[in-house]
Amino acid sequence: MTDVLILSNLTAGYGPVTVLDDLSLTLRAGEVVAVLGANGSGKSTVLKTAMGLTKVRSGSITLAGRDVTRLPAHGRASAGLGYVPQTRNVFADMSVADNLRMGAYLRPRTFEQEVEKVFALFPRLKERRRALAGNLSGGERRMLAIGSTLLLNPSVLLLDEPSSDLAPATVDLVFEAIADVHKRLAIPILLVEQNVTKALTLANRVCVLVRGREALDAPVAEVDTHDLHALFLDGGVRTS
Amino acid sequence: MLDFAIYCLTIVAVWSVLGLSLNIQFGLTGLVNFGQILPFGLGAYAAALAAQAGMPWPAGAALGLAFAVVVSLLVLLPARRLSQDYWALITLGAGELFRLTALNAPALGGADGLTVPRFADPHLALACALALMAAAWFMAHRIARSPFGRMLKVLREDEVLAATLGRNPVTYQRTVSIIGWAMAAAAGVLYAHIVGYVSPSSFTVTETFIVWTALILGGPGSTLGVVIGAAAVQLLSVSSRFVAGWIDLPADVLANGRLALFGLVLVLMFLFRPQGLIPETKEVRDAERH
Numbered sequence: 001m002t003d004v005l006i007l008s009n010l011t012a013g014y015g016p017v018t019v020l021d022d023l024s025l026t027l028r029a030g031e032v033v034a035v036l037g038a039n040g041s042g043k044s045t046v047l048k049t050a051m052g053l054t055k056v057r058s059g060s061i062t063l064a065g066r067d068v069t070r071l072p073a074h075g076r077a078s079a080g081l082g083y084v085p086q087t088r089n090v091f092a093d094m095s096v097a098d099n100l101r102m103g104a105y106l107r108p109r110t111f112e113q114e115v116e117k118v119f120a121l122f123p124r125l126k127e128r129r130r131a132l133a134g135n136l137s138g139g140e141r142r143m144l145a146i147g148s149t150l151l152l153n154p155s156v157l158l159l160d161e162p163s164s165d166l167a168p169a170t171v172d173l174v175f176e177a178i179a180d181v182h183k184r185l186a187i188p189i190l191l192v193e194q195n196v197t198k199a200l201t202l203a204n205r206v207c208v209l210v211r212g213r214e215a216l217d218a219p220v221a222e223v224d225t226h227d228l229h230a231l232f233l234d235g236g237v238r239t240s
Numbered sequence: 241m242l243d244f245a246i247y248c249l250t251i252v253a254v255w256s257v258l259g260l261s262l263n264i265q266f267g268l269t270g271l272v273n274f275g276q277i278l279p280f281g282l283g284a285y286a287a288a289l290a291a292q293a294g295m296p297w298p299a300g301a302a303l304g305l306a307f308a309v310v311v312s313l314l315v316l317l318p319a320r321r322l323s324q325d326y327w328a329l330i331t332l333g334a335g336e337l338f339r340l341t342a343l344n345a346p347a348l349g350g351a352d353g354l355t356v357p358r359f360a361d362p363h364l365a366l367a368c369a370l371a372l373m374a375a376a377w378f379m380a381h382r383i384a385r386s387p388f389g390r391m392l393k394v395l396r397e398d399e400v401l402a403a404t405l406g407r408n409p410v411t412y413q414r415t416v417s418i419i420g421w422a423m424a425a426a427a428g429v430l431y432a433h434i435v436g437y438v439s440p441s442s443f444t445v446t447e448t449f450i451v452w453t454a455l456i457l458g459g460p461g462s463t464l465g466v467v468i469g470a471a472a473v474q475l476l477s478v479s480s481r482f483v484a485g486w487i488d489l490p491a492d493v494l495a496n497g498r499l500a501l502f503g504l505v506l507v508l509m510f511l512f513r514p515q516g517l518i519p520e521t522k523e524v525r526d527a528e529r530h
Contacts, residue, residue, distance in 0.1 A: 073403035074407055074408045077404055077405060078406050085404070091398065092397075093393075094394075102402075105407060
């Protein structure tokens with residue numbers, strides 16, 4: 001399989017604080033890679049770094065063969081990275097339709113056709129298209145955030161904790177929608193998630209972070225959940 | 241008395257332009273500019289320098305606008321790489337640098353300042369000020385309603401999200417800053433010809449904060465609110481002189497008392513009406529309609 005997104009020996013963080021320490025991770029065409037880890041392990045920072053929202057000290061980021069390490073966030077969006085943040089992922093004061101229009105900024109002429117594709121994936125958004133984004137339910141809001149990002153026509157989707165702050169039934173709905181997006185659009189996804197069980201249902205491969213370093217990178221079929229627990233609970237220091 | 245009323249109206253109109261110029265930066269875009277008096281001062285000094293060189297007033301106006309655009313680009317160059325917290329510091333520092341330069345440069349008249357030919361007819365001055373205010377109002381209103389203005393509001397709400405959806409925030413911020421600075425410079429040119437004199441003491445940080453008071457009192461983001469705020473602040477400022485006359489207050493106590501009053505207005509607005517007297521109208525556009 002072709003490598004789509006390559007994070008190579010990345011050391012990055014915020015200001016003087018280093019969060020990711022020599023991290024390497026590859027996302028291949030058609031894959032869903034789940035980035036797991038305890039709180040504070042640097043999961044979300046992986047996505048923010050891929051998107052250009054942190055300070056990279058060393059290492060490189062390659063998207064479809066192009067080095068994007070020095071590109072600003074808006075340049076990476078144009079290059080094909082679609083990032084859906086965990087929080088603050090929609091413009092609350094704008095309608096659903098206008099939020100989607102924001103996503104289509106780079107290709108405004110094809111908006112009418114493209115938005116129908118998003119409505120086909122998330123029919124609820126079509127029903128609620130006149131509503132204020134700030135009045136949507138948690139699940140609808142998450143779908144709107146993903147829908148707006150899909151209108152960028154990204155070659156890679158970076159999803160930051162799509163299950164956070166949602167009721168269990170809504171989490172199921174959101175994950176079904178993500179699985180549908182993956183199936184229909186064949187888009188590779190780098191998924192950061194706290195809900196390990198849900199992430200494993202979707203992912204082909206798992207990458208576990210411990211204090212900003214990669215502690216495990218393996219296909220889901222080869223991952224033993226006991227190993228995951230050990231990595232989460234004792235920070236990767238095996239006691240047996 | 242009529243002349244005084246005309247003068248007051250003229251000054252209100254000039255300060256409204258200054259308020260509107262700050263409003264498109266902060267009210268619409270969320271850029272904290274603590275040096276908005278700098279382009280105003282550049283305009284005023286350009287008018288004075290042109291007059292000293294025997295040039296007609298349009299030359300001074302053109303010079304003022306050119307200064308404002310060039311200096312705004314220079315000041316905002318480092319701000320590109322910094323977060324908006326630094327934007328406030330950079331603009332504050334730039335404003336003070338300008339004032340201190342004017343204070344110490346003999347070519348700019350030093351502390352004595354420079355004289356500028358005044359409008360011969362106060363009615364003409366009022367007409368010019370009102371015309372400039374109308375032009376600034378029209379421009380601010382058009383910007384707020386345009387796709388460009390909607391994008392400015394989006395950046396104000398969430399710059400990072402806008403960037404991740406492919407917008408370059410810097411392009412928008414730079415454009416709106418240049419427009420805002422040019423608007424303030426035009427007000428400065430007019431101000432110089434109205435008062436007939438420019439000196440560093442007219443362009444202190446305090447003046448910037450008076451513009452901020454007008455903006456916060458009227459309503460950030462609201463074009464009408466800012467004009468009402470500017471009128472309230474300037475009329476309050478002017479009328480305090482009469483109060484001082486009645487109760488026989490020394491000039492320095494009056495000046496400080498006025499600032500304390502503005503400070504109190506700011507605190508009360510933040511506490512009880514942060515959206516301002518005339519809040520910005522939030523429109524929910526219906527994408528089906530266009």
